[in-house]
Amino acid sequence: MLPVPFNTLPNTALKPRKLGKGEILFRQSDPPSFLYFLRSGHVQLRRHTEAGEAIIIHNAHGGQTFAEASLFSSNYHCDAIACEPSELVAMNKIQILKTMRQNSLFAFALSARFATEMQAQRRKLELFSIKSAPQRIFAAIADGMLTGSVTSLAADIGLTHEATYRALAQLTRQGKLVKTGRGRYELAKIESRTTG
Amino acid sequence: MLPVPFNTLPNTALKPRKLGKGEILFRQSDPPSFLYFLRSGHVQLRRHTEAGEAIIIHNAHGGQTFAEASLFSSNYHCDAIACEPSELVAMNKIQILKTMRQNSLFAFALSARFATEMQAQRRKLELFSIKSAPQRIFAAIADGMLTGSVTSLAADIGLTHEATYRALAQLTRQGKLVKTGRGRYELAKIESRTTG
DNA sequence: CCAGATATATGACTGAAATCATATGGAAGC
DNA sequence: GCTTCCATATGATTTCAGTCATATATCTGG
Numbered sequence: 001m002l003p004v005p006f007n008t009l010p011n012t013a014l015k016p017r018k019l020g021k022g023e024i025l026f027r028q029s030d031p032p033s034f035l036y037f038l039r040s041g042h043v044q045l046r047r048h049t050e051a052g053e054a055i056i057i058h059n060a061h062g063g064q065t066f067a068e069a070s071l072f073s074s075n076y077h078c079d080a081i082a083c084e085p086s087e088l089v090a091m092n093k094i095q096i097l098k099t100m101r102q103n104s105l106f107a108f109a110l111s112a113r114f115a116t117e118m119q120a121q122r123r124k125l126e127l128f129s130i131k132s133a134p135q136r137i138f139a140a141i142a143d144g145m146l147t148g149s150v151t152s153l154a155a156d157i158g159l160t161h162e163a164t165y166r167a168l169a170q171l172t173r174q175g176k177l178v179k180t181g182r183g184r185y186e187l188a189k190i191e192s193r194t195t196g
Numbered sequence: 197m198l199p200v201p202f203n204t205l206p207n208t209a210l211k212p213r214k215l216g217k218g219e220i221l222f223r224q225s226d227p228p229s230f231l232y233f234l235r236s237g238h239v240q241l242r243r244h245t246e247a248g249e250a251i252i253i254h255n256a257h258g259g260q261t262f263a264e265a266s267l268f269s270s271n272y273h274c275d276a277i278a279c280e281p282s283e284l285v286a287m288n289k290i291q292i293l294k295t296m297r298q299n300s301l302f303a304f305a306l307s308a309r310f311a312t313e314m315q316a317q318r319r320k321l322e323l324f325s326i327k328s329a330p331q332r333i334f335a336a337i338a339d340g341m342l343t344g345s346v347t348s349l350a351a352d353i354g355l356t357h358e359a360t361y362r363a364l365a366q367l368t369r370q371g372k373l374v375k376t377g378r379g380r381y382e383l384a385k386i387e388s389r390t391t392g
Numbered sequence: 393c394c395a396g397a398t399a400t401a402t403g404a405c406t407g408a409a410a411t412c413a414t415a416t417g418g419a420a421g422c
Numbered sequence: 423g424c425t426t427c428c429a430t431a432t433g434a435t436t437t438c439a440g441t442c443a444t445a446t447a448t449c450t451g452g
Contacts (some may be wrong), residue, residue: 047338049338049383050383050385051372051383051384051385051386053334053338053372055335055338055339056322056335057318057319057322058318058319058321058322059322068311068314068315069311069312069314069315071307071308071311072307072308072311072312077315100300100303100304100307101300101304104296104297104300104303107296107300107303107304107307108296108297108303110307111267111268111296111303111306111307111310112267112268114307114310114311114314115264115265115267115268115310116265116268117314118264118265118310118313118314118317119264119265119273121314121317121318121321122253122254122317123253123254124321125254125317125320125321125324126252126253126254126255128321128324128325128354129324129354131354138249139251139252142243142245142249142251143251158324158325158327176247176249187245187246187247188247189246189247190246190247
């Protein structure tokens, strides 16, 4: 199912797509007709410098939407390439704009979605600006980001899994985290101070 | 002047505020009545763990808006504290919501603002996920982020100014950038390959 | 049940950015 | 014009995350 409020769009506005590894979803020069929900896989948004160097704008993963700004723009600002086999839903821009005009609740919910996303991204950006691995991991766990595996957390917060495991061990020794199981850590409720 | 579309709000929706260093703008427990435009200064949004550790959610600087998500929420999710003397404009949440309902152009422009902001943040997040200083700086310059001083760029992209100057020198030696003046660098138009 | 794959965990070593230090060029204020 | 302050720039040292290696635990599929 699509995330709110896209789940209320008529089926005529939606078009499923499948991409193989390396396939191009759209190019910078294409007129932007769709925004996308990525069911599964990995799509990369890229720009290129005049000298031909690729600049990665965004990495979209399963469950995420992307190219939202194309709603309000007459150009895509980047190319979109599937880095893995990917399943998507293309959502028609014109029909979304029409729905926004006709259905103020939809427009409202879309704004809410954008605002919430902005907030989450600001938090994540602040997380990435923490240089120290232990501090970054502590903040990530405080943000409730350790839901799956430690490995996936590590990838999510821009650290190697080795650095992550080490920092988790250190934070546990320091009493800032408690290890509740293999690969499971929680915030310590009461700050304890131990060297280590 | 306020950024689009807040500049179209009636004056009754706006309330200027000044905060001294360390003053609290709002607390997590406060009902969210305003979103804010920060004219100048530095406001930090923070949460606290049960053990009392502060988690920085966002650093707002001059020219930015923050607490947008409060429009759609019944709670602030963090405390807001001025880290420097700051001038703000508090924008009334109720009146903004009312304007959104009554003026679809305003609602549309607000969505557009949010979507653009999301896009910019995703780009910046991708920038921060580049570990190598030279590569990060190259991407930042390709994104047109070197408008002011090198020092402010360095702070903006999460590197020390020393690392930034060194990387700029290296990229220039490699022919990927051209130095157009003291503290001024641009992308080289044609990729040249030199060791260094 | 067994084999292979993946996640967890940690040790050793390396490399790159942070830190600390120093020097110079410009801009701003007196 | 002179002083002060900040940005630019680079050298020396340290620190810490990355990389490479190894071992074990758990999960998955045949």
